[in-house]
Amino acid sequence: MKNLKLKAARAGLDMSQDDLAKKVGVSRQTISAIEKGDYNPTINLCIKVCKALGKTLDDLFWEE
Amino acid sequence: MTANTMGIIIGLVAGLIITAILITIFNQDGKLKTQFDERQKIVRGRAYKYGFYGMVIANAIMLLIFTSDVDLSVLGMAQYFISILVGVAVQVTYCIFNDGYVGLNTNMTRFILIMAGVAAFNLFVGLGAQADGELFKDGVLQGPFCNLLCAALFLIMAIDLIIKKIMDGKTGE
Secondary structure, three states, X not given: OOOHHHHHHHHHOOOOHHHHHHHHOOOHHHHHHHHHOOOOOOHXXXXXXXXXXXXXXXXXXXXX | OOHHHHHHHHHHHHHHHHHHHHHHHHOOOOOOOOOOOHHHHHHHHHHHHHHHHHHHHHHHHHHHHHHOOOOOHHHOOHHHXXXXXXXXXXXXXHHHHOOOOOOOOOOHHHHHHXXXXXXXXXXXXXXXXHHOOOOEEOOEEOOHHHHHHHHXXXXXXXXXXXXXXXXXXXXXX
């Protein structure tokens, strides 16, 4: 399932996938895979992404 | 054990020792080692698995051919080398198409130059042997044919990388 919340949060900060990838220490393709729902990140990476975007785990990774 | 075999073993051991010394000297900060993120590590794990399957299947096919009437003796030592190359080709191809081949800290210019250099060296050795008439001996392909196979592997890698780049260019972000 696509992670549109992550994409929206990233776009909201005017960050590219590459910017976010560099900030959390992964490849751009990994961020792309998370957004497309092709890859389920570990909790450690989820936390890094949340910190980089100033969001909580619920904001980005909790499905209603 | 022939002198040729001893030479190969000594060359391999010497190469390993020199590589270990160079890595110890130049990689004290750990930056020389290619770093991969968590998804890439998973991709690489799968790639090794498929590479292993590829090698086993290639070996099985070679075995089947051996048991048939086809004479493969013309391949010489290459008959043992082909299945390894198939395994490596599968591993590399899977890695490239799943974005697990290029590390986070890979300097692409240096990477391409090294790969092109190794490919050119192998091609040079293989074609040099062909030009000197040393590729065949008593109707059997000699060691330099393995260099040509290695060069072919690098060509496959280059084609994989180009196709992947085109695919990435089409899909965008």
